[in-house]
Amino acid sequence: MPRDPRIWLGGGFILFLALAAIFAPLLAPFDPLEQDLMAATAAPGAEPGHWLGTDSLGRDLLSRLIHGTRIALTVAFVAATLACLLGTTLGLLAGYYRGWVDAGVSRLIDIWMAFPPVLLSILLVAVLGAGLTSVIAAIVVIDWTRFARVVRAETLQQARLEYAEAASALGMGRGAILWREVLPNVLPVVLVLLSLEMGIAVIVEAILSFVGLSVSTDTPTWGGMIAEGRQIIYQAWWVLVFPLGALFLTVLAFNQLGDGLRQWLDPILKR
Amino acid sequence: MTLIEARNISLDVPDMSHQALIGQRRKLRILKNVSLSLKKGETVGLVGESGSGKTSLGRCLLRLHEPSEGTLAFDGQDITHASPAQLKPLRRRMQMIFQDPQSSLNPRHTIGSILATALKLNELDAGETSIAAILGRVGLPASASRRYPHQLSGGQRQRVGSALAVALKPEFVVADEIVSGLDVSTQAQVLDLLKGLRDEMGLALAFISHDLSVVRSLCERVVIMKNGEIVEEGLTADVFANPKTGFTRTLIASIPLPEVRPGWLDQ
Numbered sequence: 366m367p368r369d370p371r372i373w374l375g376g377g378f379i380l381f382l383a384l385a386a387i388f389a390p391l392l393a394p395f396d397p398l399e400q401d402l403m404a405a406t407a408a409p410g411a412e413p414g415h416w417l418g419t420d421s422l423g424r425d426l427l428s429r430l431i432h433g434t435r436i437a438l439t440v441a442f443v444a445a446t447l448a449c450l451l452g453t454t455l456g457l458l459a460g461y462y463r464g465w466v467d468a469g470v471s472r473l474i475d476i477w478m479a480f481p482p483v484l485l486s487i488l489l490v491a492v493l494g495a496g497l498t499s500v501i502a503a504i505v506v507i508d509w510t511r512f513a514r515v516v517r518a519e520t521l522q523q524a525r526l527e528y529a530e531a532a533s534a535l536g537m538g539r540g541a542i543l544w545r546e547v548l549p550n551v552l553p554v555v556l557v558l559l560s561l562e563m564g565i566a567v568i569v570e571a572i573l574s575f576v577g578l579s580v581s582t583d584t585p586t587w588g589g590m591i592a593e594g595r596q597i598i599y600q601a602w603w604v605l606v607f608p609l610g611a612l613f614l615t616v617l618a619f620n621q622l623g624d625g626l627r628q629w630l631d632p633i634l635k636r
Numbered sequence: 637m638t639l640i641e642a643r644n645i646s647l648d649v650p651d652m653s654h655q656a657l658i659g660q661r662r663k664l665r666i667l668k669n670v671s672l673s674l675k676k677g678e679t680v681g682l683v684g685e686s687g688s689g690k691t692s693l694g695r696c697l698l699r700l701h702e703p704s705e706g707t708l709a710f711d712g713q714d715i716t717h718a719s720p721a722q723l724k725p726l727r728r729r730m731q732m733i734f735q736d737p738q739s740s741l742n743p744r745h746t747i748g749s750i751l752a753t754a755l756k757l758n759e760l761d762a763g764e765t766s767i768a769a770i771l772g773r774v775g776l777p778a779s780a781s782r783r784y785p786h787q788l789s790g791g792q793r794q795r796v797g798s799a800l801a802v803a804l805k806p807e808f809v810v811a812d813e814i815v816s817g818l819d820v821s822t823q824a825q826v827l828d829l830l831k832g833l834r835d836e837m838g839l840a841l842a843f844i845s846h847d848l849s850v851v852r853s854l855c856e857r858v859v860i861m862k863n864g865e866i867v868e869e870g871l872t873a874d875v876f877a878n879p880k881t882g883f884t885r886t887l888i889a890s891i892p893l894p895e896v897r898p899g900w901l902d903q
Contacts, residue, residue, distance in 0.1 A: 526739045526740075527734050527735075527739040527740035528739060528740050528741060528742040528743075530700060530734075531732070531734055531740040531741075532753075533700065534700060534727065534731060534732045535727060535731075535754045535757055535758070535800075536723075536724050536727030536728065537753075538720065545753070546742050549742070549744035549745070550742070550743065550744055
């Protein structure tokens with residue numbers, strides 16, 4: 366059992382968000398799309414029931430925040446997992462088989478890293494067309510290099526250790542050594558990266574929503590809310606601050622979970 | 637009867653200190669024209685300073701490295717350039733005990749699972765009782781099978797390394813500096829263990845070491861290496877009594893004990 370409070374706090378907050386996303390229709394006090402122009406830009410608590418206030422169209426901020434969790438977490442889990450699978454597979458193959466596989470993958474990573482990531486994602490979504498699938502595709506296409514780079518380096522180092530050679534002396538085949546011996550030793554690093562990548566995916570989705578390239582505007586997203594709030598920051602600060610705070614706490618939770626996992630899983634490797 | 641025979645073996649490795657921009661890396665020859673053969677039940681000491689190529693030779697003998705030149709035969713069968721698939725049936729018969737069991741035992745698997753994998757790979761019984769028997773033979777309790785390598789002491793880990801190698805009942809074992817990281821009493825235990833296994837199973841043993849006093853007590857024949865070449869070889873008693881080269885004399889003079897009686901470990 367990990368004793369690190371970062372794992373419990375980070376993981377707990379993410380679990381809390383996941384529950385909020387799953388039970389959003391039950392938890393949200395209002396319909397997130399219901400407009401009430403009489404109660405537009407109400408301050409937090411000013412109108413009955415609107416605890417976090419309303420936006421310029423009178424939509425309830427708390428309900429929109431809760432519904433926005435769905436897009437944020439979907440992107441975080443799906444995009445990060447897919448990027449992880451792609452990058453880890455390529456990194457493992459490159460680090461283990463070396464030679465032309467490694468040369469190919471490494472050059473590909475070098476070329477990839479030369480593109481500015483935010484611009485590339487905006488470009489990709491613009492080409493693919495806005496929508497949840499495009500956002501996920503953009504994140505996977507851009508961020509697989511994070512996994513590939515680190516996993517390749519770790520695999521190179523692990524495969525050089527004697528246990529890999531010992532397995533080969535016992536008559537184990539190359540593929541089996543990679544799968545049974547090397548992979549379990551690379552997995553902790555992958556787990557840590559995965560949780561960090563989920564935080565990054567949340568940010569990228571918010572950026573794309575902010576510039577209007579994510580899901581359609583009638584689905585509430587944090588990035589979309591931040592974009593709306595920016596325009597009326599002097600009249601209604603809460604429209605900007607609450608989604609920003611949610612984004613901040615979510616990314617912080619993923620990062621803390623990642624750091625906690627790193628410390629918790631590492632000593633086993635070192636000892 | 638000759639079990640393993642290496643003839644005029646050379647080994648080239650890529651020179652990591654020179655990176656060519658285009659084309660092949662420069663090669664570095666770390667074994668030069670080495671010949672060595674072992675009979676069944678024979679123990680040969682491979683001695684030399686670090687970097688002399690004794691570990692590389694040991695790995696070549698087991699075909700963990702592929703020799704660049706020369707021929708290598710195991711039990712009459714040429715395995716110089718045999719493929720992994722051709723080597724697989726021979727793997728059970730030749731084993732290595734690694735220098736550093738800390739890195740040769742996978743930190744993510746329990747001792748029991750490491751042993752079971754080795755047994756299953758070679759189609760031997762991997763049941764709980766046979767694993768307990770193997771552990772018992774190297775003086776470890778059956779409960780050790782549930783532990784991870786980092787939960788054992790250095791001496792216990794080295795026993796697991798030996799257990800792993802001898803579990804498959806091999807005919808030829810390369811022991812690479814297996815006592816160099818251990819304190820003297822643990823050294824003696826591991827050596828006793830190895831002697832027992834050798835006498836019991838009649839295995840041929842290539843014992844790599846830079847500790848001449850250990851070699852003297854364990855090996856019938858000794859091979860002295862320097863810079864990837866064999867500089868002297870012969871019966872241990874002859875080489876120690878009558879060293880032919882200056883290098884061997886220097887090595888022997890460096891033994892810390894003034895008088896080494898053969899069999900000092902048995903007392």
